[in-house]
Amino acid sequence: MGSGVVAVIPARFESTRLPGKPLLLIDGKPMIQHVYERTRAVEQIDRVLVATDDARIAAAVRDFGGDAVMTSSTHECGTDRVAEVAAGIDAEVIVNVQGDLPFLEATMVAAAVAPMRADAALPMATLRTPIADAAEMANPNVVKVVTDRDGYALYFSRSSLPYWRDAARGVLGYRHVGLYAFRRDFLLTFARLEPTPLERAEKLEQLRALEWGFRIRVAETSAAGVEVDTPQDLERARAMVAGGADTRGGAHGN
DSSP: OOOSEEEEEEEOSOOSSSTTGGGOEETTEEHHHHHHHHHHTOTTOSEEEEEESOHHHHHHHHHTTOOEEEOOSOOSSHHHHHHHHHTTSOOSEEEEEOTTOTTOOHHHHHHHHHHHHHOTTOOEEEEEEEEOOHHHHHOTTSOEEEEOTTSBEEEEESSOSSOOSSOOOSOOEEEEEEEEEEEHHHHHHHHHSOOOHHHHHHTOTHHHHHHTTOOEEEEEOSOOOOOOOSHHHHHHHHHHHHTTOOTTOOOOOO
């Protein structure tokens, strides 16, 4: 078994809502470069790889000095792409860093990795951050998560979760932050599992783990980052940089 922590950033050119997303510029740099450099600076990460099936993305990564690995074009989700890379490397923990987090904070990665180090039997971990805005709760692009009292995921959904029968105040729920830490052996198992009905319905790959009976530890973070999924998100990210905003925090949907 490997002893290190390797981050893999899955990146594909085709995107329904924002084609060519990894190569779109923010402050003069392609978005994938922002994600790579921020991930590389995280103390808990020993190595960073970009996993892609597109030669343009691989070339861009290598141009800025990054490490890119070409993968199959048949993967249905980013985690399957990460698993292909994980099969060929030696590591104990694989961190799946989404390629649409240009303002990734080191504390987010540390929060996801910490439960894996604390419990050697834990197969995977991810993140959540509070939601206090009703519009965000209702937005299907914002994935919600509910957990049990010990912080293990009960369900992820694009719907409002939980549904407040009576008026609610303060924290309405929790947004799922799409960053995962996997035990390498479990990641390889996960990629071999048949996609599940709820995964297909919600288009949320983490539901596959729950439906097959595996536990997901959900750590909380206040540094939710800005996830760029739509043209509006991209313009918001560009405006934040142009306006000199603190890009370490912020919140939006995944």
